[in-house]
Amino acid sequence: MRHLPIVILTLGFATPAIAGVDSALSQHILPGFNAFAQSADTLADAAAKNCQPDAVRPAYQAAFDAWMRVADLRLGPSETGALSVGFWPDPRGFTQRTLSRLVAEEDPVARDPTGYADVSIAARGLFALDMLIYDPAFSSYASGSYTCDLVATLAADLSNQAEALDSDWQEGFAATLRNAGEAGNTTFLSKDEALRALYTQILSSLEFSAKRRLGEPMGTFERPRPELAEARRSGRSLRNVVLAAEAAHGLSAALADWPIPAADAALETVQKAAKRIGSPTFQNVSDPQGRLRAEVLQQAVTGLRTAIKNEIGARYGIEPGFNSQDGD
Template sequence: MMIRKATLAGLFTFALALQTAGIAVSEPLSHEGMVKAAIEQHIVPHFNALKAAAEPLPAAVANVCKTGSPEVNRALSDQLAKTVVAYAGVDFLRFGPMLEKGRREQLSFWPDPRGYVSRQMRLILTKQDEALAQPGAIGKQSAAVQGLTALEYLIRDEEAPLGPDASARYRCLLAEAIAGNIVRLTSELAEEWEKPGGWAEKMLKPGPENDTYKSADEAAVEVVKALIVGISLTADVQMKPQIDPKIRLKPPYDKSGLQKPYYTATVTSLRHLYNALQLESWLPANRRWMKDWANGTWRTLESSDGAGGRAAHAERDDAPTPREVFDRANALRNMVANRLAVTAKLTVGFNELDGD
């Protein structure tokens, strides 16, 4: 007993000495802390940013359809780009409000390897049913014609551009309806997270009466799975088509030239969520090498422009190849799922991409 007391006293003295010397003695971030940090630092701010980016879209479309001047066309293109980039920061949060009612597919129908957007948009434009321009009507149609990808199709159609000409009248009606639907969807997402009894409260107050999360562990697993999904999407959907010619998948929003900004926004958002979760705080001293490895991997992902080039803000002198980015992203996904999550006492299991 005396030895045990001496040992405890020694540990206390050692910890006190570290604190006195200015060296922090930190505890791992709890599962409750992970969820709180993810929601407050990452999820809610990103959905609010998406909502703010989307709100000017209807007016921007209306201005183009009214005047058709180069200035208003550039303004619409810029606003579409801002909204797409903001969406890239939340695309991987495929649970809760994004999952409910199919909002993710409605907001951005990509990837689209079978070309549903162009086929269904052509059909609508052929029929020219003006009932679709009525409030709420477009939101009852196929997800492929409701969101950003459908609006991009109309904005980037050089053969039949939006404008004040009579020939563009129906296209303008449709574009304004889609832009309004995008505003509705982004507003719903932000509201569903923040409202009383909304998804944030559901995750922050798990328990027996909670119909989704019975414990803080389950809520934390949900967020970690979203991080893994995001890394998976970066590797398999953004990078793999660049190294495997058998995969016929166009880059995200390639008609608007947004492949590189989309990639950068995705990686930036993923790392921000990764940092907020502080999974590395659970690592024992003999596994701290994982932190250094992960930092190096994030630097590699951030040094790529997503299309084989070097990012303007890169910390590396060379450009990581698509193969290197793909391999490093896959390795990071495996480390998060099989090492960091396990060390943090979280059982991730499968994610929504398994079996694809």
């Protein structure tokens, strides 16, 4: 984990800090990874029984929902492990190109769930499945076809990744966070440093939603880019924004040991703004009214970020640090 110089105003919050870390782990993070592992396992079982799109889609949607609770964490095992679960944004189309090559060449790795771990991250995880089971260029495959086998292997590989993340968090990195500041812990040299790391994830997630999940399809007024919306093929673009906001709020509530009414109200504003969006994949951002509603949602997400900074960051006396999504 990369560390930048840390500026923390201690203000006597050492005990609440570690209590907040414990709550964040026990109430939000660890249950989140466990739920994702279980849902990914269900998806793998479904694909193994019937790898055609209609049979796989319900379990896929459930697995993606579970993933969104922890999708934007980028520390510990997730700093690199999350990349191959959710490879996005992909403005250069690496996922489509890599999958197209695998199918065209009928690369035997598509029938090797263990060996598939060595395939480019662009052809792994949820977004590769999104393309195979929703994009008409791929999704017309027949039972017993190469692409059908590829879907089953991708689902099995995703389950392996989810299990590894769950295990690495449960059995390793959680203790690293909880034991921050103790002898031998070279990752977090103080309890406040662990708190700051989790706080950074919350703010970075909301910034990612505003700038990427919303900003990518919005593009500019002169050139909107709805084709770049996250998970648009599976109709999840708007849903992911809301789920990410709810996850950030949930982690915030666990991190604080006091009420956060401003953040509660800000989340409600996000949810209300989302209901006014006319397209679940932001395909109407070319229309002035559609764009305006997307901008309102973007402002609401930013407002939630500000509320969390005021209610948690200010009270703990911390500023966010580096996050691996910051350079996206």
